Amino acid sequence: MPTEAQIAGGHKANLKNPNTSDESKQHSKTVLDNEFNGGDVPKAGEDTDKNPGNVAGGLKATLNNPNVSQEAKDSAKERLNQM
Structure with a gap:
């Protein structure tokens, strides 16, 4: 079942x-x-039903992905530090 964020994101897209x-x-x-x-x-990332381990793994993957902007990497690093 999609989250509200996913549904709204689809409509925004x-x-x-x-x-x-x-x-x-x-x-x-x-x-x-x-x-x-x-x-x-x-x-x-603010969804309380998410598995924290999976979220952290995704954020770490973002940090190591050469196709991701520096802005996204900085955001991922900040979110990891808050976990």
Whole structure:
């Protein structure tokens, strides 16, 4: 079952996708406005149902991935330090 963050993220992605119809984008905007206060939902890392070991593993993988931006690496490092 997807989390609220995943559902909202899908709708946000749909709004930016040039290959989706205006009708689809309007639906996503309506869902975000009505169900998610414009898309204001917890970030995936703030989800309390996540396995902390898996989260830490993902953050460590981010630090070692050459295709990840420095900004993302800095964020991952900070989140690891908070764990």
